[in-house]
Amino acid sequence: MMKIEALSFQLEDLTLAALACGNKEHQPVLCLHGYLDNAASFLPFMQQIMQQTVQQGDLLASRRIIALDWPGHGHSDHRSVGAHYHFFDYVSDLVALFSLNNWPAIDIVAHSMGAMIASAFAAAFPEKVKSLTLIDSFGFICAPTEQTTSQLRKGVLSRVKPVKSNRAFSEETAIKARMHVCDLKIEHAKLIVQRSLLEVKPQPSNSIAGDDASTLYRWRSDTRLRTISPYRLSLAQGQQLFSDIKCPLQLIYGDKGMDMVATGVEQFSASVDNLTTIRLSGGHHVHMEQTKEISYLLSNFFNKIQTSV
Template sequence: MADTNNIAALSFELDSLTLSAITCGNKNQQPVLCLHGYLDNAASFLPLMQEIVQQKTQKSDLLSDKYVIALDWPGHGHSDHRSVGAHYHFFDYVSDLVALFALNNWPAIDIVAHSMGAMVASAFAAAFPEKVKSLTLIDSFGFICAPAEQTTKQLRQGILSRVKSVKPTRTFSEDIAVKARLHVSDLKVDHAKLIVQRSLIEVKDQSGNISAVGEASVLYRWRSDPRLRTVSLYRLSQEQGQQLFSDIKCPLQLIYGDKGMDMVATGLAHFSSCVSHLTTNKLTGGHHVHMEQTEELVHLLSNFFSEIQTSV
């Protein structure tokens, strides 16, 4: 594993909240923005960054002209939670990106996005094409859609889930947290640990001391906002999703795992005809294939970015 000393922390002060990130590369170079999936965090891109750092050490770095930034979405990782009374509407994440780009005065840049992050990035690229140079989607294609006749049911379920949402008080060890994450994903143990460690916060007792079980194990609770687990109040119709996808004008690359999410095949069936500039790459791996196949991912990204630069 590469030396993580070349991977740094970063934060962005937006008007209403602070977003955290991890970075590697030369901050004076063009950024590549990496966007994680639902209930993940920026650490899902740590293996990619470690691969980039390792290749640079070996003088074979293929992304030397980039500054890679992996963002924690609001409510995830080390980023702030949304304010009291707010919720996590899908399109609010698009608004977060607009604010982030305005803060940094970024030109059109490359975006690499996984799962939920890929859906947000797709909507962002459609609505703000002048801000996206290229878009790489990882094990996600299209949007989660529902028939119009399910609108009322979706609304009811969403509102009721908010009523049931409570702040978690249960504490647990890191090992228990990792096992819980493994139970609901296809993550490998080492990769689950990376994401979980950034998702936990130590619990202190009334004296301000770190709580512990026995003499060695520290107790934690989830750092992520419990409101993230509420049900969305709405879903796009397939027609709305296709209309959005048809407005993605930048070069588009899909990288997915052969054991990844079924939604990729469904998305290709429903949305691929909406774009005429799509490159697809299937790798051996699951939903978090970007954590499993880092060397191949670096090559695919480098080739994709090079082809774009050549065509300009």
């Protein structure tokens, strides 16, 4: 019987945490979460895989599934003092992770921000990516070149540290706060939030009014994640980068997901020769809602790649 286990990967300058299931001897499928999420966003998918009976020819049910916590997220380390969370530094993290594990070209499944990072990684390091499945994300966040100066100014000013609150809060308050800013169902918000919280020993004066729960928490995530990037790719740069993705590419998106997915397909798909697009009923976290369908689509996708080799 498979079970979900905790992993850690010691890179040169920080430790990355992960959740995993499946046979350690089998080739991994690397799952990459979105902004301010964590590896728990893939827990429903992993639980679905564990319930499936391994069928002959099914290249998913017998695989090793690894869901990573990005730096500053979940249980992974924060970046060092003075560092920030530049987009391309996440690509560097993946290069270090692949080198540590001596991974060959593997399949990557990536959601939202993770999909953008994985796309850049697949473009720059095609020898490391066997296939790429993007979930409710396509292309990159770009900005007109004439906004370069204003983007730099906003980014630098966002790094001016506000006074950090020492208030603690209940799990229920945290879940409500997360649901207020996204379309997550309560059971899915709970999974992500629980991995995002750090239990504290509160003083009588530092809890939020109304939070009389016996256990109080603060967020684990690095507050620097909320700063604004001081640079953006231009559309031409993003399109050039996306044009170098040569592996089989699959987009799965929710019909009630992010509007920017449709814009991304319009702006970035022209240069892609090997693209499969599937729309499912669901929101931005459609991979948490439609686990059975996601597992079926991935299994089919991997099987087609295997038979075409």
